[in-house]
Amino acid sequence: MPKVGMEPLRRKALIDATISAIGERGSLDVTMSEIAGRAGVSSALAHHYFGAKDELLLATMRHILAELTADTLRALGSAKTSRERVSAVVAVNFSDLQFQPETIAAWLAFYVEAQKSAALRRLLKVYARRLHSNLLSGLTGILPRTEADRVAEATAALIDGLYIRRALKDGVPDAATAIALVEDYLETKLSGRSAQ
Amino acid sequence: MPKVGMEPLRRKALIDATISAIGERGSLDVTMSEIAGRAGVSSALAHHYFGAKDELLLATMRHILAELTADTLRALGSAKTSRERVSAVVAVNFSDLQFQPETIAAWLAFYVEAQKSAALRRLLKVYARRLHSNLLSGLTGILPRTEADRVAEATAALIDGLYIRRALKDGVPDAATAIALVEDYLETKLSGRSAQ
DNA sequence: TTTTTTATTGACCCGTCAATCAACAAAAAA
DNA sequence: TTTTTTGTTGATTGACGGGTCAATAAAAAA
Numbered sequence: 001m002p003k004v005g006m007e008p009l010r011r012k013a014l015i016d017a018t019i020s021a022i023g024e025r026g027s028l029d030v031t032m033s034e035i036a037g038r039a040g041v042s043s044a045l046a047h048h049y050f051g052a053k054d055e056l057l058l059a060t061m062r063h064i065l066a067e068l069t070a071d072t073l074r075a076l077g078s079a080k081t082s083r084e085r086v087s088a089v090v091a092v093n094f095s096d097l098q099f100q101p102e103t104i105a106a107w108l109a110f111y112v113e114a115q116k117s118a119a120l121r122r123l124l125k126v127y128a129r130r131l132h133s134n135l136l137s138g139l140t141g142i143l144p145r146t147e148a149d150r151v152a153e154a155t156a157a158l159i160d161g162l163y164i165r166r167a168l169k170d171g172v173p174d175a176a177t178a179i180a181l182v183e184d185y186l187e188t189k190l191s192g193r194s195a196q
Numbered sequence: 197m198p199k200v201g202m203e204p205l206r207r208k209a210l211i212d213a214t215i216s217a218i219g220e221r222g223s224l225d226v227t228m229s230e231i232a233g234r235a236g237v238s239s240a241l242a243h244h245y246f247g248a249k250d251e252l253l254l255a256t257m258r259h260i261l262a263e264l265t266a267d268t269l270r271a272l273g274s275a276k277t278s279r280e281r282v283s284a285v286v287a288v289n290f291s292d293l294q295f296q297p298e299t300i301a302a303w304l305a306f307y308v309e310a311q312k313s314a315a316l317r318r319l320l321k322v323y324a325r326r327l328h329s330n331l332l333s334g335l336t337g338i339l340p341r342t343e344a345d346r347v348a349e350a351t352a353a354l355i356d357g358l359y360i361r362r363a364l365k366d367g368v369p370d371a372a373t374a375i376a377l378v379e380d381y382l383e384t385k386l387s388g389r390s391a392q
Numbered sequence: 393t394t395t396t397t398t399a400t401t402g403a404c405c406c407g408t409c410a411a412t413c414a415a416c417a418a419a420a421a422a
Numbered sequence: 423t424t425t426t427t428t429g430t431t432g433a434t435t436g437a438c439g440g441g442t443c444a445a446t447a448a449a450a451a452a
Contacts, residue, residue, distance in 0.1 A: 004419060006429060026311020031409060042431050047411060105311055111360060112308050115222020115301055124364055153368065154354065154377050161357030164307060168320055172349065181350050188384045200449060202399060227439060238401050243441060 007049065011059075013039040014046055018060040023102020028057060028109045054117065061110050061123050068098060068127070072134060082141025083190070086155075089134045090182050093159050094175040104167045131156050142190055151189050158182055203245065207255070209235040210242055214256040219298025224253060224305045250313065257306050257319050264294060264323070268330060278337025279386070282351075285330045286378050289355050290371040300363045327352050338386055347385050354378055 017038035021030040032053055036043040050056040075088040092098065114121040132152050139148035162178045172178050213234035217226040228249055232239040246252040271284040288294065310317040328348050335344035358374045368374050 004428065010429090027308050029312075032411085033409075043410085044412085044431055045429080048430080051411095053410065108304075108308050108311075111363065112223050112304050114364065115304075116225075121364070128361070128364060150377065150380065154381060157357030157361055157368070157377070158350065158354050159357065160360045161353030161355065164356045164360065165324070165353055167307065168310065168317070168324060172353070181346065181353070184346065185350060185381065200398065206399090228441085229439075239440085240401055240442085241399080244400080247441095249440065 010039070010041065010045065011049055014041070014049065014056065015060050015063050018056060019064070019106055020102060022060075022106045022109055023100075026105045026109070028113050032056075054119075057110075057113065058117075058119055058123070060106075061120060064103065064106060065123060065127055068092070069130065071095060071097065072130075076134070079138075082138045085138030085141075086135060086186060087183065089131070089138065090155070090159070090179060090186075093131075094162075094179050096175070099163075099166065099175045099178070101167075104163050107163060108167050128156070131159070151186070155182060155186065158185060206235070206237065206241065206245055210237070210245065210252065211256050211259050214252060215260070215302055216298060218256075218302045218305055219296075222301045222305070224309050228252075250315075253306075253309065254313075254315055254319070256302075257316060260299065260302060261319060261323055264288070265326070267291060267293065268326075272330070275334075278334045281334030281337075282331060282382060283379065285327070285334065286351070286355070286375060286382075289327075290358075290375050292371070295359075295362065295371045295374070297363070300359050303359060304363050324352070327355070347382070351378060351382065354381060 014035060017035045018030070021035050021038055022028060031043075032046050033043040035056070036046040039046070046056065050059060071092045072089060075092045076085060079085045079088040097103070110120060111124065114124050135152040135155050136148055139152055142148070143151060159182065162172055162181065165172045166178070172181070210231060213231045214226070217231050217234055218224060227239075228242050229239040231252070232242040235242070242252060246255060267288045268285060271288045272281060275281045275284040293299070306316060307320065310320050331348040331351055332344055335348055338344070339347060355378065358368055358377065361368045362374070368377070
């Protein structure tokens with residue numbers, strides 16, 4: 001069966017399998033065999049391509065982050081006003097792709113793992129900073145710098161918090177409700193001010 | 197050495213050891229031996245008093261929750277107006293006791309574990325519901341029911357989000373800043389309305 | 393004093409899992 | 423065709439960790 005040029009396909013399959021495995025288990029306590037099995041290969045192959053388990057997890061996190069980044073850039077592309085930019089960033093975080101039990105479970109699990117892994121911690125900081133600056137890029141057009149900063153911080157925290165509560169399946173059932181909450185907050189903070 | 201009446205002391209010591217171990221590791225991946233060692237006993241004794249590891253973790257979570265509840269009741273006791281009640285609930289969640297790296301790490305870890313353990317999930321739902329109703333008890337004195345409900349939901353999410361961001365050690369350095377953010381949100385939502 | 397209850401542990405078993413390795417197969421290169 | 427490269431796995435190892443158990447010791451009860 002061995003065909004040539006399998007490496008990229010296998011890598012992708014293994015990363016996808018990792019996400020779905022984590023999503024189902026709800027934690028990073030998934031075995032290499034479980035992941036490999038889902039990808040239709042042996043655990044030895046997973047080690048062959050990724051080395052240690054840590055690296056597979058890290059690659060998976062990178063993949064999730066890259067997708068979020070791509071989604072965000074796409075959404076920002078079709079936003080014209082500052083206000084629209086802010087809403088676009090918020091919307092992306094609650095899009096069907098992102099606001100799904102599996103993805104959320106993965107985020108949560110990675111947050112925990114970040115306490116142990118410096119590499120993972122660095123990755124998550126990149127995400128946090130990027131979210132902040134994306135929000136800020138819209139907000140600075142509407143609010144004074146200091147105020148914009150504070151609102152960006154609160155919005156980011158609000159988003160993270162809604163993710164957690166979603167994971168618990170308590171309150172905040174769907175994405176629409178979550179977006180409404182965030183937008184409601186933004187509206188009260190931005191009302192009166194006209195965008196540039 | 198065996199003295200009588202050790203059980204409650206050992207239980208307490210083991211739970212404390214569990215919290216500090218989780219706090220240090222940043223996850224529930226702590227061994228029974230590690231915990232027992234910290235408590236100054238053998239792992240066999242930990243099993244003797246708590247049975248399986250799950251039950252020790254569950255007992256630990258219950259303990260944390262009980263402390264939070266006690267703190268909250270105390271704080272609510274000295275609050276007179278509705279507005280003060282809301283602030284009191286917020287303040288407790290960011291008190292020195294609660295808003296500490298170890299405790300936060302424990303919370304996070306438990307959130308993840310809740311995906312696997314139904315018992316833990318139930319506990320966390322109790323917490324979520326209690327937080328919501330505590331906030332609501334103050335808010336209903338100021339806002340119409342539906343609006344109060346929405347604000348309570350957002351505030352709870354905001355608090356959870358700030359916890360996560362604190363765990364990442366990114367942004368939101370201290371409790372004061374966190375409280376300021378939440379209070380700022382509340383102020384904008386409640387401004388104009390006079391409390392009862 | 394004998395007996396029972398409570399406290400406690402070291403040693404051990406067993407399952408799980410990450411990681412390794414030798415071996416095999418197919419394609420590509422020589 | 424032979425050789426090398428690429429893909430792949432089953433079997434194995436070694437470590438780790440949860441859980442059990444028999445044994446010990448002190449105190450309390452009989």
